[in-house]
Amino acid sequence: MAARTSPEHPRLDVDALLADPDVGIIVCCGAGGVGKTTTAAALGIRAAESGRKVVVLTIDPARRLAQALGLVELDNTPRPVAGVDLAAGGSLDAMMLDMKRTFDEVVEAHSPPDKAAQILANPFYQAVSSSFAGTQEYMAMEKLGQLRAQAEREGTWDLIVVDTPPSRSALDFLDAPKRLGSFLDGRFVRLLMAPAKAGGRAYLKVFSVGVDLAQRTLSRVLGGQMLQDVQTFVAALDTMFGGFRERADVTYALLKEHTTAFVVVASPDRDALREAAFFVDRLGEERMPLAGVVVNRLQSLGAAALTASRAEDGAEQLAEQGADDTLTAGLLLLHSDLASTSARQTAVVTRFAASHPDVRISTVAASATDVHDLDGLREVGRLLAG
Amino acid sequence: MPSPAPSTDLGAARLHIVTGKGGVGKTTVASALALALAATGKRVLVVEVEGRQGLSQTFDVAPLGTDEVKLVTHPSGGELWALSVDAKVALLEYLQLFYKLGRAGSALEKIGAIDFATTIAPGVRDVLLIGKVYEAAGRPQGGRGGSKATKGTKGGLHYDAVVLDAPPTGRAVRFLNVNAGVADVAKMGPIKSQADSITRMLHDSRTLVHMVTLLEEMPVQESLDGLRDLEAVGLHLGAILVNQIRESHLTPAHLTALQGSDDDLDALLRTELTTAGLRPTNPMVKGLISEGRDHAQRLELQDEMAREIADAGRPVIELPALVGGIEGGGIAVLADELIEQGAL
Numbered sequence: 001m002a003a004r005t006s007p008e009h010p011r012l013d014v015d016a017l018l019a020d021p022d023v024g025i026i027v028c029c030g031a032g033g034v035g036k037t038t039t040a041a042a043l044g045i046r047a048a049e050s051g052r053k054v055v056v057l058t059i060d061p062a063r064r065l066a067q068a069l070g071l072v073e074l075d076n077t078p079r080p081v082a083g084v085d086l087a088a089g090g091s092l093d094a095m096m097l098d099m100k101r102t103f104d105e106v107v108e109a110h111s112p113p114d115k116a117a118q119i120l121a122n123p124f125y126q127a128v129s130s131s132f133a134g135t136q137e138y139m140a141m142e143k144l145g146q147l148r149a150q151a152e153r154e155g156t157w158d159l160i161v162v163d164t165p166p167s168r169s170a171l172d173f174l175d176a177p178k179r180l181g182s183f184l185d186g187r188f189v190r191l192l193m194a195p196a197k198a199g200g201r202a203y204l205k206v207f208s209v210g211v212d213l214a215q216r217t218l219s220r221v222l223g224g225q226m227l228q229d230v231q232t233f234v235a236a237l238d239t240m241f242g243g244f245r246e247r248a249d250v251t252y253a254l255l256k257e258h259t260t261a262f263v264v265v266a267s268p269d270r271d272a273l274r275e276a277a278f279f280v281d282r283l284g285e286e287r288m289p290l291a292g293v294v295v296n297r298l299q300s301l302g303a304a305a306l307t308a309s310r311a312e313d314g315a316e317q318l319a320e321q322g323a324d325d326t327l328t329a330g331l332l333l334l335h336s337d338l339a340s341t342s343a344r345q346t347a348v349v350t351r352f353a354a355s356h357p358d359v360r361i362s363t364v365a366a367s368a369t370d371v372h373d374l375d376g377l378r379e380v381g382r383l384l385a386g
Numbered sequence: 387m388p389s390p391a392p393s394t395d396l397g398a399a400r401l402h403i404v405t406g407k408g409g410v411g412k413t414t415v416a417s418a419l420a421l422a423l424a425a426t427g428k429r430v431l432v433v434e435v436e437g438r439q440g441l442s443q444t445f446d447v448a449p450l451g452t453d454e455v456k457l458v459t460h461p462s463g464g465e466l467w468a469l470s471v472d473a474k475v476a477l478l479e480y481l482q483l484f485y486k487l488g489r490a491g492s493a494l495e496k497i498g499a500i501d502f503a504t505t506i507a508p509g510v511r512d513v514l515l516i517g518k519v520y521e522a523a524g525r526p527q528g529g530r531g532g533s534k535a536t537k538g539t540k541g542g543l544h545y546d547a548v549v550l551d552a553p554p555t556g557r558a559v560r561f562l563n564v565n566a567g568v569a570d571v572a573k574m575g576p577i578k579s580q581a582d583s584i585t586r587m588l589h590d591s592r593t594l595v596h597m598v599t600l601l602e603e604m605p606v607q608e609s610l611d612g613l614r615d616l617e618a619v620g621l622h623l624g625a626i627l628v629n630q631i632r633e634s635h636l637t638p639a640h641l642t643a644l645q646g647s648d649d650d651l652d653a654l655l656r657t658e659l660t661t662a663g664l665r666p667t668n669p670m671v672k673g674l675i676s677e678g679r680d681h682a683q684r685l686e687l688q689d690e691m692a693r694e695i696a697d698a699g700r701p702v703i704e705l706p707a708l709v710g711g712i713e714g715g716g717i718a719v720l721a722d723e724l725i726e727q728g729a730l
Contacts, residue, residue, distance in 0.1 A: 032554060033409020060556065062604045166408060166556060267409065271443070302680075303673025306664075314662035321661060327643045327651075328658030331674045333635035334681055341707075369687050370603040 009353045012263075012292030012360035014385040018047040021158070023261050025148065025254070026291070029164040029173055030265035031275035035296040037061045038371055038380060039265050040163040041069060041094070045374065046381035048092035049085045052159045055093040055147055056081075059140060059165045064372035069094040076101045078147070083374050093157070099139040103129040106142060106247075124233040136165040137173050141251040148254065174282065261291035266352075268298050268345035268363075273352045280359055292360030294384060295349055299342040300365035301335075308339035362386060396624055396701075397426065397730040399594040401523050401587065402549045403621075405558040405612065406598030407605040411629045413440035414712055415598045415705065416551040418720035419627075422730050424464035425721060428546035431467045431522050435515040436553060441468050444712060454522075467545075469522070473504040476514040480580075512561050513581050516550075520584045523548040555597070555612035562588055562595070563619040594624030599695070601628060601688040610698055625729065626700045628692070630707040634685060636678065641685070644678045651675050703727050 017023060028040040037058050044056035055078045061071065069081050071094055078093035107125075108116045119125050129135060144162055151157040164173040254260065262283055266276040276293055283290045315332040318324055353361055364383040371380060396402070402423075404416035413434070420432035431454060434441050442450045445457050450470035458466040477500055478491050494500050504511050525544040553561050560566075564581045587593060595616050599609040609626065617623055636644075644651070652671055659666040695702055705723055708716040724730060 031408070033407060063607060064603065166554070271440070272409070301673065302676040303670045305667075306670055306673070310664065314659065314664045317663045318658065318661060323658065323661060325637065325639075326658050327636075327640045327678075328655050328662060328674075330636045330640045331655070331678050332662065335674055335677055337632065337635070338677060369683060372603070 010358070010360045011386060012294065012362035014043070014046070014362055014381075015050070017261060017263075017291050018043065018050060018052065018159075022259055023291075024151070024159060024259040025144070025261070026159065026161045027164065027255065027260065027262050028162065028265055029262060029279060031272050032166045034265050034267045034272050036166075036265045037065060037163045038377070039263065039294055039296065039384070040161050041065060042371075042377045042380035042384060043263070044092055044094065044161045045081075045084060045377050046385065047159055047161070048081075048090040049088060049378075051088035051090040053091045053157045054159045054161060055095070055151075055157045056161045056163070057095055057097060057140070057143060057147060058163045059097050059136065061096060061163075062372075064370075066096065068371075068373045068377065071096050076105075076143075081374075091157075097136070097140055097143055099136045100130045102139040102143050103135065119233065122229060122233045124229040128233075137175075138248070140165055140173070141248065145247060145251045145254065174286070256286065256288050258289055260289055262288060263291050264293045266293060266295050268295050268349050270348055273348055277352060277356065280356060290359065292362060293352075293356075295361060295363045297366040298345055298349075298363050299338055301338055301342055303335055306335060306339070308336045308343065311336040311339065396594060396596075397423075399592050399624065400543075400547060400590075401519070401593040402547065402624065403552050403558075403562065403588075403593065403595045404549065404598060404627075405552040405555050405595060405616075406627075406629075407556075407608045408554045410598050410600050410605050412554070412598050413438075413444055413551050414717065414720065415596075415627050415629055416549050417441060417444045418705070418717050418724060419596070420466055420468075420547075420549040421458065421717055422721035422724040423547045423549070424458060424460050424466040425462060425725060426730050427460070427462040427464045429465045429467070429544070430547045430549065431469060431545045432549045432551065433469045433471060433519055433522065434551045435471045435519070436551075437470060437472060439470060440551065441470065444717060469518075471515050471518045473511045473514045474500055476518045477504055480514065480517065510577060513564055513577060513584065516561070516564060516584055516588075517580055519548060519550050520587050523587065552595075555608050558595075558612065559615045559619060562616065562621060564588070566619070589620045589622075591622055593622060595621050596624040596627055597700075598627045598629050600630055601691040601695075603687070603691065606691045606694055610694065613698060613700070623700055626695055626698060626702050628695065628702060628704045631704045632707045634681075636681060636685070640678070641682050644675070644682055648675070701729075703729050 017026070026040075026043060028036045028043070030036050037060070040056055040058065041061075044054050048054045056069070057078075058066070058069070058071070061069070066072070070079065076095065076098040078095040081092045081094050084090075084092045104120060107119050111119060140162065144160065147157070147160050151160065255262075264276045264279050264283075266272040273295075280290060280293065311332040315324070315329045315336065318326060318329040318332070323329060349361070349363070353359070362384055364380060367376070367379065371377060402416075402419055404412055404419065406412045406415075416432060420430050423430045432441060434450075439449050442448060445468070447455070447457060447468075450468055452470070452472055452475045454467045454469045456465060457468050460466070478495070481491050481494075504514065522545060523543075527542050527544050552558050564584050597609045597613055599605045613623055613626075643654075652675075655671045655674060656666045659671070664670070703724065704727070705720050708719060
């Protein structure tokens with residue numbers, strides 16, 4: 001098995017987590033490229049095959065992983081995953097988030113039809129719903145809220161596993177919804193709205209500091225057309241403001257409940273573990289329940305007892321005797337490389353563990369090839385469970 | 387359409403944009419490229435736009451602020467400068483530069499308009515971030531505010547080369563396709579004209595987009611898709627930089643030998659390990675064989691990936707895995723590698 005942290009360090013017991021009937025939501029988060037989606041999918045399968053009724057919400061899965069889960073079309077609806085062992089009474093559904101469609105649905109559900117049509121046609125709305133950097137995070141939250149409501153209403157699922165968007169920083173997932181929410185009912189929007197509202201003058205007085213100047217400048221910088229589009233968009237959305245904020249708050253509160261468990265995913269390198277540390281600290285500040293940290297892709301060693309330097313010495317000795325092209329010389333040099341990598345990874349993981357003594361950690365050894373089918377995901381699940 | 391790059395000569399480019407899937411080492415490679423350019427006697431600026439402070443960590447210096455900082459002076463006379471662009475600061479600077487807004491700037495800040503423009507307004511943030519790169523790349527010698535510099539300017543530029551540590555592939559196309567980003571919302575006005583100038587620079591043949599990848603399925607797939615998308619929006623492709631290549635200690639003969647029976651291998655290794663001065667134990671022998679076989683499997687996959695990369699028809703540069711990590715001069719090792727492989 002892969003290098004471990006010190007034996008006393010608390011280990012994340014994945015099977016206990018998956019078996020805990022109180023846990024209804026597992027959120028996988030971490031920096032980009034650390035294997036969040038794979039981890040979420042592997043947890044989903046393992047839970048389903050041990051009897052949970054699971055839905056996995058993925059955000060942006062790699063093509064082959066998506067195929068493995070049968071996610072060929074982006075239709076924003078969970079579909080059963082074929083090839084899962086349902087003998088234990090569980091089930092597995094999976095879906096890929098379509099952020100624009102999710103946003104459209106929110107608009108349609110919360111505005112009268114004529115107003116909804118007006119919003120959907122607004123160029124500013126179209127840009128915000130398909131490209132604003134926080135929209136994906138916001139819509140992931142929205143979808144999570146929807147799935148949870150459906151689960152409670154229909155009893156379809158008892159566990160929701162969520163993958164988080166590939167943000168530049170893991171923290172974006174927590175911050176983006178608030179950012180959009182605070183924009184939608186923030187001062188600036190109210191300012192934009194002010195002239196259009198009854199009592200607008202009163203608003204203008206409140207913001208009298210340079211409002212005129214600000215509006216003129218904005219129109220100069222952004223162009224009058226854009227400002228007008230924004231105003232139309234905001235006016236059309238006005239009726240939904242309360243709803244937006246409220247929904248974001250509800251989902252945020254949901255994440256603080258004891259029925260939610262965060263799994264922070266990292267790879268065994270400095271940057272990813274620093275991201276993980278930020279996230280762990282942030283979850284603590286927000287009083288959000290952290291289940292533990294998964295460190296993926298640790299270099300595993302076959303001959304773990306043989307140190308890098310002894311292997312290198314051995315290879316040198318073979319070279320001195322003119323046997324440097326033997327298989328064993330090659331294998332010893334290979335082992336020396338692997339053992340150095342492993343030692344370096346162990347060092348960064350140990351450092352992380354030492355500075356987070358209470359955080360449970362699970363490590364997953366790197367497999368020789370990439371994961372792109374259910375068996376591969378099952379294997380990851382086995383390694384996760386230790 | 388961009389013409390194929392002549393071999394791997396990237397030295398002629400003015401602006402190098404480095405992208406790749408998350409986690410493949412974009413920042414490391416961008417840093418090494420910038421350092422290598424500086425080693426050829428150029429004054430180089432390396433820029434990050436995502437506020438991650440990846441550059442300061444890579445070069446082990448204090449966090450970068452909004453001013454350009456000199457990191458390295460090379461004996462050749464080359465210099466390496468670094469900058470972390472912040473959208474908010476860039477917007478205020480831009481407003482100051484073009485509109486001489488003293489008071490209005492802070493009024494905008496106060497009412498949340500700056501936050502709005504830099505976080506919510508679609509495309510505007512990207513225009514601002516890349517606008518700063520545009521300004522630096524076109525800045526005339528001895529002064530700032532060089533946005534008037536035309537693409538025909540020969541010499542006389544403050545920086546000989548600018549390296550942009552760009553967002554990951556998934557976002558890079560949108561980030562670099564500035565015009566499309568703002569076209570929906572700003573059909574005219576200053577943002578639009580700024581976007582037009584930036585697009586001209588990005589489409590110039592001296593701007594190259596480099597793709598960093600690992601020899602693994604997901605990064606390679608995403609890289610190949612990314613290259614197609616980048617080319618489709620009119621960008622010139624540079625090299626594919628294959629990062630973290632491990633030196634193989636196993637020859638083809640070794641790989642064939644590893645396919646032999648367990649018993650034969652066992653006997654062979656025991657004899658040779660003894661010659662090597664090691665006392666062969668069961669776990670050691672079995673462990674070494676399984677490491678070798680895993681490695682063979684990985685090599686096979688890597689060969690397949692390398693073929694797919696070669697088929698993309700771009701110059702390929704291979705960068706070694708740094709066994710000691712990027713600490714302790716790893717960037718310099720990679721920079722030397724870039725120079726040795728004739729990339730510069």
